[in-house]
Amino acid sequence: MARQVSRQRKIGMTILAWFVGFLIFFPILWTFLTSFKTELTAISIPPQFLFFDWTTENYVNIQAQANYFHFMMNSIYLALGSTVLGLIFAIPAAWAMAFSPTKRTKDVLLWMLSTKMLPAVGVYIPIYLLFINLGLLDSRLGLIIVLFLINLPIMVWMLYTYFKEIPVDILEAARMDGATLRQEITQILAPMAVPGIASTVLLNVILAWNEAFWTLNLTTSNAAPLTAFIASFSSPQGNFYATLSAASMLAIAPILIVGWFSQKQLVRGLTFGAVK
Amino acid sequence: MATQHSQKLARSMMAPSVIALLIWMAVPLAMTLYYSTLGYSLYNPISTPFVGIENYTYFLTDPTFIAALTNTMVLVVGVLVITIGGGILLALLLDQDIYGVNIVRLLVIAPFFVMPTVAALVWKNMMMNPVYGVIGQSMSAIGLAPIDWMTDVPLLSIILIVAWQWLPFATLILLTSLxxxxxxxxxxAEMDGAGALSIFWYITLPHMSRAITVVILIQTIFLLSIFAEILVTTNGGPGAQSTNITYLVYQQAISFGDIGAASAGGIVAVILANIVAIFLIKAIGKNLDA
Incomplete structure (x- = not known):
């Protein structure tokens, strides 16, 4: 009897959860479906759900008409460029904080975090004018530097929380066994640091890919990534739902997949280790 | 001796990051502060006289500023209420024994990875458009008059869009805590005969309180700077009905070319964010000791 009640409860909860999940996911699902409709089907009344003539013409069109590939490559350059630059700066810093902490380590960490809380508009005007004067406006290099700087505190923090979990005792043991410094690093520390570095890379790529203040304000066309390309649909001409949907799907699909795989690390990175 | 050497090494390993962030934070902020005391227009960049606090008095007495400040608060609080309330309910739901919980989780967290411009434009056009949007068509189908979201309730529309993006974040963190x-x-507690509601109130909720604090603080930092969602949907309008501080500063600089006033606005935004940041840093610093 009790088992039957708990089974009924499980089925009830399952239905409720799937229904809520479907509702939350619906805008993405609808964008996916619309991307395979013709512009006319996309605005038909009543809306067509599944039974329409599926077409891939929108995906072909956005490349032919808007040179989609150009914006996609910019997004990739910006995400990877800022991440690599970030790793070069953040790994040594986090390493030093985790393995040779001093009294001030905590203060430095918190100070770094506080820079992340500086609102973009607080530094927007000088950066904008500086970029004009240096010829960096609408350049990939300029944006890579800005994205690197806004995400550097998160990278240092996340790497720090991972590095801190590497047991130091193991190094002593290796030294006793006669391991050289080189062996220590390549055979013991590196393998233990890799998962933390990988998670940090994923989070940073997600944040850089979706950043939509600096990418919108510091680019016009040359260095414009997908966030800016999609923004160009805000003043549309004619029917554009299907085109917008196709462009949107291509823009969010890679990050959606990366994000789905890294959800656990995300909690850690985005809360600066405050919730595990 | 050895420790002194290793501390020196440690310091030189930290130096590049610290210097980079110091320059990134201090130099532009000092320049913003400096510009905020100038009568500096992009249309006449030759003459930039010192005007003292005139930009601040202009900015702070501008009715648009009061509207923008109110909108910023409403936006932040509105999104927080929806995401924390919804996040707690969703976390409780996903914590139940259900079939395919991992797939439901994927569905629920998906909006977080959608870039702001996509989220805003998809909602504006395909969900909220009064004629072709799914919501409008659903309302018509059951005989209700569809709402022209972006014109009639612009700020509410932006709150809903932003809440949709941040609900997964709150859910994920509260679920982790749960x-x-x-x-x-x-x-x-169950053995003692406590009901589900009192268990939630006296045990579950206090347990989640730390996670809730973290969600509130982190989201507030990001929500104070909402920009793209406003730019691509309402442009801050109609009038200034959906203009927040960030958007107002952008408008002052780009549309009116008023560098002085925009800089004063930027400084005001920094002060607002700092008030929140102090609490956040304290909360996280406390955790660092534990």
């Missing part, structure tokens, strides 16, 4: 609650406590 799952670290030991079942012993709950079982003991």
């Amino acid at each position: 799952q670290s609650l030991s079942s012993d406590q709950k079982e003991a």
Whole structure:
């Protein structure tokens, strides 16, 4: 009897959860479906759900008409460029904080975090004018530097929380066994640091890919990534739902997949280790 | 001797990051502060006289500023209420024994990875458009008059869009916290005859309070700077009905070319964010000791 009640409860909860999940996911699902409709089907009344003539013409069109590939490559350059630059700066810093902490380590960490809380508009005007004067406006290099700087505190923090979990005792043991410094690093520390570095890379790529203040304000066309390309649909001409949907799907699909795989690390990175 | 050497090494390893962030934070901020005291227009960049606090008095007495400040608060609080309330309910739901919980989780967290411009434009056009949007068509189908979201309730529309993007974040963090609650406590309470509601109120909610604080603080930092969602949907309008501080500063600089006033606005935004940041840093710093 009790088992039957708990089974009924499980089925009830399952239905409720799937229904809520479907509702939350619906805008993405609808964008996916619309991307395979013709512009006319996309605005038909009543809306067509599944039974329409599926077409891939929108995906072909956005490349032919808007040179989609150009914006996609910019997004990739910006995400990877800022991440690599970030790793070069953040790994040594986090390493030093985790393995040779001093009294001030905590203060430095918190100070770094506080820079992340500086609102973009607080530094927007000088950066904008500086970029004009240096010829960096609408350049990939300029944006890579800005994205690197806004995400550097998160990278240092996340790497720090991972590095801190590497047991130091193991190094002593290796030294006793006669391991050289080189062996220590390549055979013991590196393998233990890799998962933390990988998670940090994923989070940073997600944040850089979706950043939509600096990418919108510091680019016009040359260095414009997908966030800016999609923004160009805000003043549309004619029917554009299907085109917008196709462009949107291509823009969010890679990050959606990366994000789905890294959800656990995300909690850690985005809360600066405050919730595990 | 060895420790002195290793501390020197440690310091030189940290130096590049510290210097980079110091320059990034201090130099532009000092320049913003400096510009905010100038009568500096992009249309006449030759003459930039010192005007003292005139930009601040202009900015702070501008009715648009009061509207923008109110909108910023409403936006932040509105999104927080929806995401924390919804996040707690969703976390409780996903913590239940259900079939395919991992897939439901994927569905629920998906909006977080959608870039702001996509989220805003998809909602504006395909969900909220009064004629072709799914919501409008659903309302018509059951005989209700569809709402022209972006014109009639612009700020509410932006709150809903932003809440949709941040609900997964709140859910994910609250769920993580919920799952670290030991079942012993709950079982003991059940044995004592406590109902589901009082277990939630006296055991679950206090356990989640830290996670809730973290969600509130982190989201507030990001929500104070909402920009793209406004730019691509309402442009801050109609009038200034959906203009927040960030958007107002952008408008002052780009549309009116008023560098002085925009800089004063930027400084005001920094002060607002700092008030929140102090609490956040304290909360996280406390955790660092534990």
